[in-house]
Amino acid sequence: MTKINIDQMAKLIPESESEIQRFANLREQSTTVRVAVFGKYNHGKSTLLNAIIEKEGFFKTGDHRVTVKNQEYLDEARNITWIDTPGLDADINLKDDIEAQSAVITDADIILLVHNVKTGELDRYEAEYFNALFAKKPDFKDRVFLTLTQIDQVDESTLASVVQIIAQQLPSIKTLQISATRYLKGIAENQPVFISRSGLPALVALADQWQTDIGSLRVQELQHLKKVLRETLLHRKNEIGLEIQRDQSTLSAQEVDFQNQIETYISNVQRKL
């Protein structure tokens, strides 16, 4: 496969930098499915991942901002690389955060958008951010999942109404309902009911499905990106063509002007002779 020159392409169409990077990443073909959690601080991203990989404390958790960089765990049994991210926050827009966010978008095959139901529906910042993200992931219905966390913290009717409002905020998104705490309790106390009501088994079953689907998902994404980048490049090519035309007519006009000036100068000189 010929290597595309990312820097050169990004210079031509800087507005498509994220798509170019994703295109390059896809062509490098990671052998594992790359799954990232994404969402606001303190919504339960790291706790969820620890529960899935059954390693308490691998991803740091806490009530304040503890994850500062994207962090990965290779889950060999499932052939998945789980990626934890510092998260979104409208107030803290540090350089590290922005880098971490764009790395997730260009790096992950599957994104779990994590939202703590205890906070109610999505706030405006989350809704806008998540919707903007769908625009970047073509068949997002197969690769972006809204993961409602901490469902143990609300009663059934609150959960139902939050789900209903979110369905309007993010139309057509597939939704998972999770409680990592309930799952861990189920494991610790050997209570299958807690385990099944934690929603984790459903997520793990989905992970097996990604394993099967990843090849075709990546092909679809590559084809989509190829189309988008090709269109953007063609558009840029036309723009450059027009710029050249404009430059050429400016040059011709300048040349005519210059000729006229020379002729005027010569005739002035001749008149004086």
Ligand SMILES: Nc1nc2c(ncn2[C@@H]2O[C@H](COP(=O)(O)OP(=O)(O)O)[C@@H](O)[C@H]2O)c(=O)[nH]1
């Ligand atoms: N009750 C309950 N608390 C949770 C659950 N998941 C996470 N937490 C708590 O929420 C807080 C933030 O979790 P953390 O995983 O660090 O969030 P992150 O910043 O999104 O990674 C921690 O105090 C966790 O113990 C859950 O399913 N139920």
Ligand SMILES: [Mg+2]
């Ligand atoms: Mg975290």
